Amino acid sequence: MNRKSLFALSAVVVTAAAALVPVLWTGTDYLRNSSARAATPADQSELIKKGELLARAGDCVACHTVRGGKTFAGGLPMATPFGTLYTPNITPDDKYGIGKWTADDFYRAMHTGRSKDGSLLYPAFPFTSYTKVTRADSDAIYAYLRSVEPVSVPSRPHELKFPFNNRNLLIGWRTLFFREGEYKADPTKSVEWNRGAYLVEGLGHCAMCHTSINMMGGPVNSSAFAGGLIPLQNWYAPSLTSSEGGLGDWDIKEISSLLKTGVSERGAVFGPMADVVHNSLQYLSDEDIQAMATYLKTIPQKKEAPENMQMETSEAFGGELLQQGQKIYHDQCAKCHAENGLGMPPNFPPLANNQSIQMKSAVNPIRMVLNGGYPPSTQGNARPYGMPPFAQSLSNQEVAAVVTFIRMTWGNKGTPVSPQQVADLRSAPLD
Template identity: 85%
Template sequence: MNRKPLFALSAAVVATAIALAPVLWTGTDPLHNGAAVAATPSDQAELIKHGEYLARAGDCVACHTVRGGKPFAGGLPMATPFGTMYTPNITPDDQYGIGTWSADDFYRAMHTGRSKDGSLLYPGFPFASYTRVSRADADAIFAYLRSMPPVNVPSRPHELKFPFNNRNLLIGWRTLFFREGEFKPDPTKSVEWNRGAYLVEGLGHCSMCHTSINIAGGPVSSAAFAGGLIPLQNWYAPSLTSAESGLGDWDIQDIADLLKTGVSQRGAVFGPMADVVHNSLQYLSDEDIRAMATYLKTIPQRSEPPETMQMETSEAFGGELLQQGQKIYHDQCAKCHAENGLGMPPNFPPLANNQSIQMHSAVNPIRMVLNGGYPPSTTGNPKPYGMPPFAQSLSNQEVAAVVTYIRMSWGNKGTPVSPQQVADLRSAPLD
């Protein structure tokens, strides 16, 4: 569930916030822990605390804070197929941040994708998901952002290619891909399931990575949550549905463990999803994590994931790779992942019957062999075990061979990969 936007935010986007109107508690709702009503200092403190929690759930800090920079001061460059965008300053600075926005302005941006002056926001700001967020929760996030120290730093202008620098084109995008509306609970489902749906489809905006986008930058709705290559990041967001690499046969506890700690008996997260767990999910309550797991387990298969470019090998060459890969695996991998591929979970994840190994796309296992990596360091797993990189010690053919071996052994149903695909990914960015 990687949350880095595929387009990036408009400079006015989350420059959304507030001349803080007093907000008050109204009580508790299955979809959120509180709403607003008026007004003791302790009420306001609770509202800000709740807003901080919700901002964590939305992983706002990941996009609006550069490494080593002031929280929420923006400036993070986000490469997209349409050019580079820079995230805006959303601290309560009157000149460059969100200091002059009202609660209504903030909610309008979240709910309708329009900035304070009514201009259209780029869909890198995930308003297509945030439209589902309740007014009470939007007000809480708003209160939290208003409580942060202001940072007097201007937002950097986007560097978009023509014609994508023309915001008027967003009218067509919105007509095709945006449906405004707060989340409506399904009365046939449990409170827990509805809470999970609210978090996954709303603040979590999981579909932004786990649903493929088309050439217009819109989601392929017929294959929602069916996975896809994340543009320019060269990571494959796996399907969350019940076919290719979905969660239908996972225990809810294993899903919850993966979301909360980054590791489980079924596998570990790496790449962009490791950042999501580190920045966001580890801070959610056990109840909310279990609710998300409950919902994710029930997402139905809607269609096969879109085909990804996979260099095919001949049957004969695939057989050669398989044989070569077996020796490399024995020499380099079996100590941690075991000769039978069962690993030693959760520290060394299993490769046998691991859906992420068998997907149509071999991007993720190739990148792991080349670059190595660690699951996130979380409270539940503070000292994660890592995977060493093999880019310097294995040739393109050797990497292709060992990845072919793990994709086709122990009952795995993957296909051989090509040394050319390894070559193409060898220079891929690490983030």
């Protein structure tokens, strides 16, 4: 219940991308419709409760609910270069929702990417990850969705350009990028590691944001989790494995705190990831978070993500920006982040030796200076400290200057930022 497709057809959904889910580990003991015993009311209540947790933690509501609309009634527009996709109604309405779907129909959609009528689903619905979800967890989500209020609202048809409105074209895409199959535990790894892998690779579909997309809309698997620009959102999902932003030198406590509360001693999450933590990750159990962190720290990386084109400044102009940025930082930033860049974590994250500041892509720090923002409000951090926007008070060159200063000071090894990069992002959508 999220997003992805051909090029941006898949990319749009990368936004929500990343929500990791507290799935109850079932190993290979799946609930099959054909063999499961008749459920008692207590059994059904527990199944619905489990499904609600999965659906909420998986952030299904983010794609299937329009702001101010009925929950799960769909209709959320997802603009792509190929036209606009609209998310479907997944309430148990018999006419417009999934009221006539069986648990088998629902599992087929999750596992094979085919709708009740057998038609191919666009990979804006991340079935390439959901195929790894167990039948038991699929049944639980189905049971929960069947229990919510039915909404009699028709699903709006997609408005895709020719020939992308021909679903048969997806056959080729699926041949290249889709491998059907539930998650298989690695017997050489611990139970905790396998649980983390199941959460990250399955319903969590984290790779959809943190893996670059090629020109055909498929993941660059050789650079899995190595980061990449989220198309049409203009945010950069950092590498989880490389030297620029990997988790190798983070300890479990730091990773867990970031995922659970949105803040840690090493930094805070903003943008799309803040939504993920707010809607999803904060609801995981501590054991789920630890398992996920354990797995993420061990992800092997063959090579770095393909580089995004950066607008380079000359050495002389970069030096001018650095000087100008020093004064702006002193006047506007040092009160919270300190003159030495060490900040006052976790409320005001450090900028010195901050990997997210030094990445090859300067998209995220530019957007933060322009638009400001807050980490998510979570149970563990109910009143987060935010950053004010400077888009109205600083020019493109001034924003470029202060970001350049932050990226190149206190031992940071970033590169200068072009005012043109700032101009391009100033008009970018905020979500």
